[in-house]
Amino acid sequence: MQTKSHINFDPAFRWLTLAGGLAILFLVGSICYTLIIGAMPALKKFGIGFLFSQSWDPAFKEFGALSSVYGTLVSTAIGMLIAVPLSLVIALFLVELAPPAVSRLVGGAIELLAAIPSIIYGMWGLFVFAPFLADHVQPWLTSVAPGLPLFQGPPIGIGMLAAGIILALMVLPFITSVTRDVFQMVPEVVKESAYGMGSTTWEVTRKVTLPYGIQGVVGACFLGLGRAIGETMAVTFVIGNRHEISASLFAAGNSIASTLANEFTEASDDLYLAALIELGLVLFGITLVIQFIARWWLRRTARKLGAVR
Amino acid sequence: MKPRSLTYRRGIDLSIRVISSLAALFGIIMLGWILGTVLFKGAAAINWAFFTELPAPPGMPGGGLANAILGTLLITLLSVLIGVPVGLAAGVWLAEFGQESKLAEVIRFAANLLMSTPSIIIGVFVYVVMVLTTGKFSGTAGAVTLAIIMLPVVARTAEDMLALVPSALREAALALGMPRWKATLGIVFRAAQTGLLTGTLLAVARVSGETAPLLFTALNSPYWPESFNEPTANLTVTIFNYAMSPYDDWQTLAWGASLLITAGVLGTTIITRGFIWYRSR
Structure with missing residues (x-):
């Protein structure tokens, strides 16, 4: 029998697929490099002061990131403060309370929230939710907490509070679905032994399920945090886009992403552009840090639980 | 532990039950509110002209977003042509060759980082x-941006799906004398095809609703997309521009575009999910 001689494609195949993998590495490297080079003029001119200056005046070429960074952090914080407890109780509902059919239906609906494009949240936020907030929620907040500077000022709807609430809605499905999976991984035997001792559902959740799955829940929160911090369109629509820091959550502000979305195409001179790219660099740096912490956390968790990977 | 009365414990339990049911209800209501608004306001803008005509200047009757619909389809298609093959290649390498190696770990970390990078x-x-180097905004730049966003998602999904294929299948193919590339593309891919297809579809659906990455790459245009070397009309940036405009008829068109994009993205997601669910039964 004669074997047909043929060219061995295997090495080529191997290299070709490796090229795909290296492309990812190369892209991440070039994004870092490009952002740093692009931001260089602003880095040189403003130095570390860029992060602590509140002035943003393209006409006088004065740029500072403080209000954008502040807006990013505050809107994300509001979003997480609302989303985390809400996600926890929804996950509790899905795993412990609802009958399977209801749980699947509600779970699916909550996951659909994640599939809605962010610009749709923006449209709804600007035209529907912000007016609702201005008419019904903000006056009520002011009257409930009369002295609190957080809830002072004219109820205009758009602003930090609206951005935070919409961010909460957007990260809710991510945290909920991971938390639900984590809750489901708790062995039935462990839960049943607690029920057998006469615990109520809430006691089982608080003293058995939650401690068992707390690591995973924290991981889920990091996931949500990572998404919220770079969210652009929804925030751009509702945050008000004003380069000022104000104590009230009702006031308009801006975030790094919204500043980029609004001003990038308008950047007329090199320094303006460099300052915007430096804002992008700051945002990239923040996501990098979150990602590192999340990885570290997950690895620590895996080691603690004795898992292989 | 402090002993508490049964009534107190039952009370706490009941209130938590009520709170968590209300929270789930709240989630559903928000979903319904958003989708209802989009459907209600969007339906008012949808008519024949919406799908066939170019945008009209504000104040003029008629006009549609045919150019933006076409542009979004073309940009998404081009981004799939760039992003999916590279992503699949990366996924194959990670699952078949890289596996536990140091380089594979680094690439996985890079992929996760790229995935969490804001669009x-x-x-x-x-x-x-x-854009800066060529001096102009272009549809190509928009498609490349979407492809980069798609890349790590496709790669990690492909890796997961390929890793699910039992090794015995690979070994059987190799034992018959099949070269590795043929075993991978002919046998392993076929075994994993449902997962690969649905994973890719979900990634594409997500990317097609993206706005931020197109703002300063594809930009937007009031004309038909004739060449990928110039600003290309697309639905999402159109929504942004029109929604921020002071003209009522433009805002109406923006709602129409919102309905179209939501229906496209949600439709693809629901059908894909339904398919996965159906296959897994």
Whole structure:
């Protein structure tokens, strides 16, 4: 029998697929490099002061990131403060309370929230939710907490509070679905032994399920945090886009992403552009840090639980 | 532990039950509110002209977003042509060759990082690399941006799906004398095809609703997309521009575009999910 001689494609195949993998590495490297080079003029001119200056005046070429960074952090914080407890109780509902059919239906609906494009949240936020907030929620907040500077000022709807609430809605499905999976991984035997001792559902959740799955829940929160911090369109629509820091959550502000979305195409001179790219660099740096912490956390968790990977 | 009365414990339990049911209800209501608004306001803008005509100046009757619909389809298609093959290649390498190696771990970390990078940062990157150097916004730049966003998602999904294929299948193919590439593309891919297809579809659906990365790459245009070397009309940036305009008829068109994009993205997601669910039964 004669074997047909043929060219061995295997090495080529191997290299070709490796090229795909290296492309990812190369892209991440070039994004870092490009952002740093692009931001260089602003880095040189403003130095570390860029992060602590509140002035943003393209006409006088004065740029500072403080209000954008502040807006990013505050809107994300509001979003997480609302989303985390809400996600926890929804996950509790899905795993412990609802009958399977209801749980699947509600779970699916909550996951659909994640599939809605962010610009749709923006449209709804600007035209529907912000007016609702201005008419019904903000006056009520002011009257409930009369002295609190957080809830002072004219109820205009758009602003930090609206951005935070919409961010909460957007990260809710991510945290909920991971938390639900984590809750489901708790062995039935462990839960049943607690029920057998006469615990109520809430006691089982608080003293058995939650401690068992707390690591995973924290991981889920990091996931949500990572998404919220770079969210652009929804925030751009509702945050008000004003380069000022104000104590009230009702006031308009801006975030790094919204500043980029609004001003990038308008950047007329090199320094303006460099300052915007430096804002992008700051945002990239923040996501990098979150990602590192999340990885570290997950690895620590895996080691603690004795898992292989 | 302090002993508490049964009534107290039952009370706490009941209130938590009520709170968590209300929270789930709240989630559903928000979903319904958003989708209802989009459907209600969008339906008012949808008519024949919406799908067939170019945008009209504000105040003029008629006009549609045919150019933006076509542009979004073309940009998404081009981004799939760039992003999916590279992503699949990366996934194959990670699952079949890289596995537990140091390099594979680094690439996985890079993929996770790229996935969590805000899409607007990818837009800034492509702006500097492609728009600043060529001096003009282009549909190609927009498609490349979307492809970069898609890449790590496709790669990680492909890796997961390929890793699910039992090794015995690979070994059987190799034992018959099949070269590795043929075993991978002919046998392993076929075994994993449902997962690969649905994973890719979900990634494409997500990317097609993206706005931020197109803002300063594809930009927007009131004309038909004739060449990928110039600003290309697309639905999402059109929504942004029109929604921010003071003209009522433009805002109406923006709602129409919102309905179309939501229906497209949600439709693809629901059908894909339904398919996965159906296959897994």
